[in-house]
Amino acid sequence: MSTPEVAVIDYGMGNLLSVRRGLERCGASAIVTADPDAILSASRVVLPGVGAFADGMAELRRQGLDAVVQEVAAKGTPLLGICLGMQMLLDESEEFITTLGLGLISGRVVQVPAMTADGRPQKIPHIGWNTLVLPQGRESWDGTLLQEVKSEEAVYFVHSFMASPADRDHCIADCHYGGVTVSAAIRRDNIHGFQFHPEKSGEVGLRILKRFLI
Amino acid sequence: MRNVRLIARLDIKGHNLIKGIHLEGLRVIGSPNEFALSYYQQGVDELIYMDCVASLYGRNNLGEIIQSASQDIFVPITVGGGIRSVDDANHLLRCGADKVAVNTAAVANPQLITEIARRFGSQCMVLSLEAKQVGLERWEVYTDNGREHTGLDAIEWVKHGVALGAGEVLLTSVDREGTRKGFDTALVRAVTGEVSVPVIASGGMGKPEDLIDVVKLGEADAVAMADILHYRRAAVGDIRQVAQAAGIGVRIYEHA
Numbered sequence: 001m002s003t004p005e006v007a008v009i010d011y012g013m014g015n016l017l018s019v020r021r022g023l024e025r026c027g028a029s030a031i032v033t034a035d036p037d038a039i040l041s042a043s044r045v046v047l048p049g050v051g052a053f054a055d056g057m058a059e060l061r062r063q064g065l066d067a068v069v070q071e072v073a074a075k076g077t078p079l080l081g082i083c084l085g086m087q088m089l090l091d092e093s094e095e096f097i098t099t100l101g102l103g104l105i106s107g108r109v110v111q112v113p114a115m116t117a118d119g120r121p122q123k124i125p126h127i128g129w130n131t132l133v134l135p136q137g138r139e140s141w142d143g144t145l146l147q148e149v150k151s152e153e154a155v156y157f158v159h160s161f162m163a164s165p166a167d168r169d170h171c172i173a174d175c176h177y178g179g180v181t182v183s184a185a186i187r188r189d190n191i192h193g194f195q196f197h198p199e200k201s202g203e204v205g206l207r208i209l210k211r212f213l214i
Numbered sequence: 215m216r217n218v219r220l221i222a223r224l225d226i227k228g229h230n231l232i233k234g235i236h237l238e239g240l241r242v243i244g245s246p247n248e249f250a251l252s253y254y255q256q257g258v259d260e261l262i263y264m265d266c267v268a269s270l271y272g273r274n275n276l277g278e279i280i281q282s283a284s285q286d287i288f289v290p291i292t293v294g295g296g297i298r299s300v301d302d303a304n305h306l307l308r309c310g311a312d313k314v315a316v317n318t319a320a321v322a323n324p325q326l327i328t329e330i331a332r333r334f335g336s337q338c339m340v341l342s343l344e345a346k347q348v349g350l351e352r353w354e355v356y357t358d359n360g361r362e363h364t365g366l367d368a369i370e371w372v373k374h375g376v377a378l379g380a381g382e383v384l385l386t387s388v389d390r391e392g393t394r395k396g397f398d399t400a401l402v403r404a405v406t407g408e409v410s411v412p413v414i415a416s417g418g419m420g421k422p423e424d425l426i427d428v429v430k431l432g433e434a435d436a437v438a439m440a441d442i443l444h445y446r447r448a449a450v451g452d453i454r455q456v457a458q459a460a461g462i463g464v465r466i467y468e469h470a
Contacts, residue, residue, distance in 0.1 A: 013334075021284050083336075092225075105303040114410070123435060125337045125381050128218050128410050129259055129465035143327040154217065154465045156259075156290060158312075158337045160381075178216070200290045200312065202257070202467075 004213045006030045007042035009069070011059045013084065014048040015199075022199030026210040036068045044212065045072045046180045050082030053093040053109060053161065055102060056084050063124050066102060073104050079191050080145075080212055086186065086193030087163055095161050105166035117179025126177045129154035130196075132184055135171040145192055145211040146185060155201035155208075157184075162195060217463045218429050219436035220453055221260040222253040222443055223416060226276060226295075227267050233441045235392035237266070237344070237360035243444050247283050248319045253443060256450035257467035261291050262315065262384065262414075262438055264342075266359045268296025274449055277309040284310030291395055294342050294384070295359075297423035303330050307338065309469025315343035315384050318357040321364055321371075324378055331379030336411075341380035343372055345401055346388040360388045376409045383409060384438065392441065402432030413436050422448050422456035429462050 006028045008019050016032045023030040023046070030046075031038060032133035039045055047069060049056050060066045073079050081089045090101045093109035101109070116122045123188045131154045132146065141147050159174065163183045165171055175196075192212070198205035224231050224246045231246040241250070250261055261283075268274045274296040283291065291304045292468045299400030303314045305447055318325050320341060331339040344360050345353040345368040353368035372383055386397035395418050402415045415428045416438035428434045442448050 015307060015312050016309065018284055018312070019283070022288055025288070050338065051333070053366070121410060123216075123410060123412050125411070126242065127337065127382060128219050128435070131466075152466045158290070161257060187315070187369065197290075199288060202254070202288055 002180070004028050004043050006044040006046060007039045008017065008032045008048060009039060011049070011056070011063060011065055013051045013056055013059060015050065016048060016052065018109050018199045019046055019048045022206060022209050023213070026206055026213055028213050034065065036064065036182070039068050040071060042068060044078045045069070045080070047079065047081040047085035047088065049082065049088070050114055050158070050197070051084055053084065053087055053095040053101070054097065054099040056088055057099055069087060069102055070104065073191050076190050080210065081193040083159060083195060083197060085159060085193055089191060089193045090163055090165070091148045093130070093161065104191050105165060105170055105186055105193065106167060107163060107170070109161050109205055110164050112162050112177065112182065113180050120178070122178040122180070123206055125158055125160040126182065127158045128156070130157050130175040130177065132173040132175055135168065135174045137146045137168060138171070141172065144187065145208055147211060148171055149204060153204045155196040157196045189207065216435070217465050218434070218457065219259040219287050219414070220450060220464060221262055221414060221438045222234060222250070222258045223264065223438040223440045224250060225264045225266045225440065226279065228275070229279070231444065232266070233392060233444055236388055237391050240266070246279055249444060250283055252284055253450060254289060257454070257465070258289065258450045259465055260289055261287065261435070263291065263325055264315070265292045265295030274302060277305060280306065280309045280311050292340055292384070294340070295343050299326070300329050300333050301426040303334065303338070307334060313338050313340050313382070315340040315342035317344060320375065321355060322367065324374065327375055327378040327380050331381065334427065336379050336381030339380050340382045340384050341372065341375040342384045343368060343385070344386045344388050345402070347398070351400065353404070356388055360391070368401070369408055372405050373408050376411050380411065382411055383413045385413055390418030391416070393418055394441070396420060396424040397428035397432065397437070399427045399432040402428050406433040412436060412447050422453040425453065425457060426460045426462065
């Protein structure tokens with residue numbers, strides 16, 4: 001088997017080095033690039049990112065990378081959005097002002113509620129290690145990137161906004177933050193999104209990244 | 215239940231991991247990344263690298279150390295010390311840092327907090343606060359690694375800093391730092407009671423049990439640990455067990 005070549009999209013936002021190092025640790029050859037041809041010819045594509053939704057989308061559009069990501073998705077190349085990169089896969093976000101996303105998975109991006117389910121104030125951003133749980137109606141992670149995650153294993157989150165997918169079938173994993181259900185992993189066909197950072201989630205995260213490379 | 219984060223703090227001078235008392239009288243301990251890797255392997259939740267002479271020399275020299283750390287360490291890394299501009303922050307983030315902690319420059323130019331938060335997101339902008347007790351329930355802000363006093367009230371400053379865009383607070387008690395006498399729980403409680411962002415308690419952890427009060431009474435979201443780990447008085451796993459036995463949620467971590 002040849003080494004999968006992964007393009008990590010560089011649009012100026014996010015800890016790109018860590019994503020690259022994580023992929024390399026999993027045996028991939030990874031390049032950090034904004035070159036459309038390099039992105040379109042890669043066998044896997046990662047859309048990373050931290051920061052504000054509107055800035056991220058503006059930067060993608062400015063470089064013409066929004067259309068490139070849509071083309072990657074359309075031609076069936078495995079695509080993984082991480083954190084802001086996941087949120088941008090959706091239709092739109094309410095962060096600051098309503099901003100259109102890439103529209104690859106239907107749904108919206110909304111604020112993490114500043115109240116717990118039982119009405120106490122909640123820390124925002126949600127920062128820390130949290131356990132992944134099966135969303136209602138899903139029985140296992142077999143056949144998903146989370147296949148090898150054991151129950152009770154936690155991954156690292158840092159975010160103030162969260163995805164709210166329109167179709168529950170696209171929800172692969174949730175986590176609970178102060179009793180609030182947060183969409184942690186989503187998927188539609190070849191398009192995957194993680195709210196958590198697999199590249200910052202220790203050995204569990206590397207196991208998940210490895211699945212993306214298979 | 216929320217999980218309290220166990221964070222290893224590495225204070226660095228030049229290329230050495232060092233440790234002082236009250237942030238002074240620095241002693242060399244060893245190579246920072248050897249210690250960092252060991253903590254990662256023990257299952258630490260995050261790492262903080264602090265260049266403790268950077269403010270003095272006007273620049274943070276940790277870029278190379280972080281770059282090399284990011285080859286083997288896959289948990290979040292915060293870097294602080296001597297960050298004076300958005301460009302400084304950008305450089306460290308490009309080297310593999312996930313967050314930057316800003317103290318001295320933020321006091322001199324509070325707008326920097328907003329600039330960093332706007333450019334990289336508030337979750338990247340950690341307000342580092344060195345506080346020294348000056349009266350009953352009163353603490354003053356210090357800068358330059360505990361060397362310079364500012365006249366600012368710590369609680370007022372932290373509220374201001376969060377309003378400007380800081381997404382997290384690294385709260386170091388200068389009085390307790392390096393003393394092994396336990397955290398300044400009153401200071402931590404005073405801050406957690408006033409801000410809606412996560413607070414990392416730092417300074418004074420002498421034994422694993424010290425984290426119980428600062429989490430339960432101080433409501434710290436995370437604890438930073440330095441010489442308890444550096445001098446191997448406890449391993450990360452021991453501390454995790456003490457937390458769990460006290461009913462404090464921590465990440466479940468099993469050795470691979």
